Amino acid sequence: MTVIVEPHGIAPGDVAAVARADAQVAISDAAIAAMQASRAIVDDIERDGRPVYGVSTGFGALANTFIAPERRAELQHSLIRSHAAGIGAPMPREVVRAMMLLRVRSLALGHSGVRPLVAQALVDLLNHDITPWVPEHGSLGASGDLAPLAHCALVLMGEGWVLGKDGARVSAEDALHAAGLTGISLSSKEGLALINGTDGMLAMLLLACDDLGHLCTMADVTAALSIEAMLGTDRPFHPSIHAIRPHPGQGASAANMYKLLQQSSIMDSHRDDLAHAVQDAYSMRCAPQVAGAARDTLEFARTVAARELISLADNPVVLPDGRVESTGNFHGAPLGFAADFLAIAAAEIGSISERRVDRLLDMTRSRDLPPFLSPDAGVNSGLMIAQYTAAGIVAENRRLASPASVDTIPTSGMQEDHVSMGWAAAKKLRTVLDNLTSLLAVELLSAVRGLQLRAPLTPSPAGRIAIDQLTPVIGTPGPDVFMAPILEQVRAAVAGPALLSAIEAEVGPLS
Template sequence: MQDYIVLDGHNLSTNEVMDLGRGIYKIKVCGDALTRVAKARDLIEQKLKEGKVAYGINTGFGKFANVVIPTEELTVLQENLIRSHSAGVGDPLAPDQVRRFMALRINVLSKGHSGISVKVLQQFVDAFNANCLPWVPEKGTVGASGDLAPLSHMALGLMGEGKMWSPETGWENSKKVLDMHNLTPIKLGPKEGLALINGTQLITALGVEALERSTIAADTATAIAAMSFEGLKGTTRAFDEDIHKARPHAGQIKVAKHLRLLLHSETNRSEISENSKPRVQDSYTLRCVPQVHGIVYDTIDFVRNILTVEVNSGTDNPMVFADRQEIISGGNFHGEYPAKALDYLAIGIHEIANMSERRIERLINPAYSELPAFLVTEGGLNSGMMMAHVTAAALVSENKVLCHPSSVDSITTSAGTEDHVSMGGWCARKALKVVEHVEQVLAIELISACLAVEYHRPLKTTEPLEKVLALVRSTVDPWPKDRYLAPDIEEVTKLIREGKIWKIMKPYIEETRVNGLNTASHLNGNQHGETLIR
């Protein structure tokens, strides 16, 4: 039996959004939220009975806001809004992305500021729970009055028009898919079309995915950097606790601590380090990992705060305030908050790949590494990691273009009514592309770093890094001579993206209380472990 996440419009986390996208949970709307929704709908009906004029309820939209629509045409008004605004282009969102998109809209509607009816909200929930997912093209939003085109495509499918996907049917006519699942197409009353399409849920849904994948990539990058560090026989002196206390950025302290726990220490020995000549200092891409990776952690924390607020925000226009008996036009639909945050996320997470590519260069270049050129024997006959590094360089170069902020742009739309827009949809899509490239570059570094460590055999690295190497080797064979490399990169990328590298590393860096001291959980009660900084 499938479990439920109960939505109330206030407490949905970014992790839960990801789980809803994976289809792990169904949705219920809590009773208090349904009461708020019903009260807001009652106010809409009351205003109509009183003959009051309100934007989007009995007027046109955008430039047509001053055109009052006759009562008998109000349903047509809402249906026309959905059809005309379903003007997106491009490939459809993947099913997991549509599930997140729908879940976020349901959460916003549950706040009770949209004016939707309980019936239509429940139909929305029923479609989600039946895995009936409308066709939503990825392009066509400027993040002005929210993600109007993508949200319209979603609503169109629920109306039984356009295309829809389900596991049983694949892509099919929406009405047919709804019928197969015993679902009735929604019938829009006054304001209900507008209630379904004002908001930043596409930006936020894709942004949450970029955020959570960035989090895994950043955590994994520390283990990969540690593996490269071992392959290059670096010195751990740069990660001394007092150095980082002197510049106490939270992310920097966290990364330095993780490196101390993964690399050679009295409690976690590395034969490679014990048999290496001591160095005064290493290159920046080894020595400055805490400083550079650290700001990525702090960036992720900043973006998570913004997106968590956005996930649980009312983004409609007009806003319905049943307790005040008022309907007020505002600008909560504007996508600037998530747009700016996602531009920042792309810039931050890219630096992981920037550092990673430089470490790959050090691993494959014998002038730096004291290892075989391109990490292969019989060089010349074999090219080893030569072209894999070229691929990493190409991905990093693409990221440098993708990291140009989109949210600094604005093109006036809707005949001058929407005269400043966020371009948040593109901010979110390119942030996802940047993260994808980071994952791929890290995969190339991890393959290279494992080869480098193996060149030091029979010497072993630390226990956690040996376990990471063993996981890689369970998927990708060693490299005694050239072979088809692309599948190896793809498989290791999956290990990174699915959090499997992080899962191995995590127990070694989590803290437990042992006789009043903070230690790493892998010390198994050893009281002589390093005292950690929170």
């Protein structure tokens, strides 16, 4: 697959393809023409000697410092070196690859005043699998993701570090040489154009939206299996119930759960039993309302990200009429708010999941399942401590759900006196989603164990498939075993496509 970067932007799926599936990248002729046109305007400004921020002046608090023509290329190189001031562990490869593609996208819009060769240099890094070493700390999310993008730009110059195959730090000069590439020299405006933008936080937000879409569906699966194992009722999930409160996400989750719970001998065994069929606990009955609200939040975040994909977040911008204007479009508030909102939503999916796990393990509330889902409780502890693990993760997610975007620390001599913290919001969102994957794994393990213990009653088709796929991993109810490797493998089943695909092949597509 090759992603073609056009002068009108790219699609969300393009970002995932390049970041995670190593798709190749090419710049269209139309995008090259757009960049050439905007560069011609910058060249005219250079010849006229007009004072323009970032072209003939310094940056930030030094915006009023005039730079002599013969030092303007030096200015751009100095900018990159000084702003590549991050610290900490390197960001994951997929995030950096997404960042670079998004910066190519921004330059290709034709409002940044760079030569096409600058954008092509970023494309060359992507296509030769050269990933800059970008430290995790450094961005405040206003003036964009300055430090992270500067670490990428530094590699274009043949300086800095890249990620080695084994995670080691490798000299950028050596990596470029091995790929048959050389560093480039920057001209006026080009260094600034490489680092002024929201590409880091947008990269993480887009990847998070991709991940959460899958996890929302898996949350419906684990909830349905838990409810089935606890002899719950499917009546609260009937479409007629949700038509009278028409939140789209709620309707989608309820429809998934209703579909998953059909054709179950376990459900049929108590369908007319008032003790079981009248009213389940909130963590069971309200699952679509919580997961559905998260789905609607996800749609909001996707809308924000889609807008940003066709936006120019550079500063200053080169307009077709020849003006070069300073803007505030680099401010990350829209993305920071969306990332924080998603973290809240994802944390709640995990919180209600853990409540179902606790109910499954409690003999006083699980409707005749053995304590901690162990057939020989006492000598054996079953899944007791797996729920401890889930509880600890829920607590961490609650802390991470506190918004980063309400914080600000003034910088650059008070010139940049309000910042978005969008990078921090997006980065902690990734941790929340990683934690959510683990929480759903604990619920999936508990639900499948509960369904196994309902034998000889047969579960729904979805439950049967889950049992068939997970039994080789988790075994059958019996004496305690080493739990950590089992949890890791169940977590992989939650994160990957195989289990969900097998269930959909049996019951039909899920939303």
